[in-house]
Amino acid sequence: MNENEYQKWQCDLLNEINRVLTPDGSLFYNHKDRRFCKRDYPPEQFILKSKLKLYQTIIWDRGSTPNQNINYFRPNVEKIFWLTKSSADPSCTPKFYRNRLPECFKPAIWRIPPERNNKHPAPFPQLLAEICILATTDEGVEPRSQIIV
Template sequence: MSKLTLPLDRIVCGDVLPVLRTFPDNSVDLVVTSPPYNLKNSTGNGMKNPNHGKWQNAALVHGYANYDDNMPHEEYAAWQHEVLLECMRVLKDDGAIFYNHKWRVQAGLLQDRADIVYDLPVRQIIIWRRKGGINFNPGYFLPTYEVIYLIAKPKFKLVPKANAYGDIWEFTQELNNKHPAPYPVALIDRIISSTNAQIILDPFMGSGTTAVAAKQLGRHYVGIEISPEYCQMAEERIANTKAESKKQPISLYSFTE
């Protein structure tokens, strides 16, 4: 891929940071993503000994395809922070990042992801309340929500009336999906349709949910995914998705600094 080329309506199969660094500044309207959570490094959720109970048949026990989800915590936080900084670089001045993550207890202490988002312009935290969950730790209650950080550039605004949704959203987790940790299309639809964004980037595309929602809404997508297996899964889902409205034409596939 050449420098200053944005691959519209494509998923680039590759490592997130090297690929992101080839994208031009100020070229996407919105970033919507949910990264790997580094769950296998956790001390508090039972995945270290998954030979019994509900984790026994959980796909995440084996990690993701091409990624085992088990980095040293400091390395993981630094990696995620760097990805977010690159996403800020490629965002237009009226853009925003919706960054879905999960709080967890590590060594008896709450990790609130401050070591990932610490110097970024977090404007709001949205609570995604989901049904179900697993908790093997008797030291705290079953977590039933995840957090979405709205990291916004100064000129970012929602479309009229979208602010009436409030900051607690309830969506059932995606069940009919072979990816080990998918999120629901309806959640991403809520985010994208609340903006006028025409080009939506997901640097951890997974099974293609962000692209599916973007296509349904007649928007353009750009994806990055390290796993060839998930890239193929995403492309198949996108091919089977019908657009509900006509996309606005984007005249520039290449951008200049």
């Protein structure tokens, strides 16, 4: 799939998520920069074209990468985009329970090694999803009662 098709596909996906996301809901979208035809394409290019609002960018420091291409620096970080509907309205902020997080996840750089026992070439650890859910879900509320992607 060429880069333009890919970006349109991802933007369409984000717009569909926006359609079903609750007004104070959040989407944590993990994506790295893509390389296509010897160029770098940061995901911000299509994220900012979507209807979702970029609330914050978190850096996931993987500490390693399966990509060993000798033509550029090793991409051992990925981005986690915290996207919302509500950040467009200054009177409405997304749910955020920072005090529930371990201290190491309060900054915007998370150092978590990738899972090793996984056949996918670039698996993300379950801990990433758990931290995002913990940070944005009311204590005592079933996560499935809120839209979490």
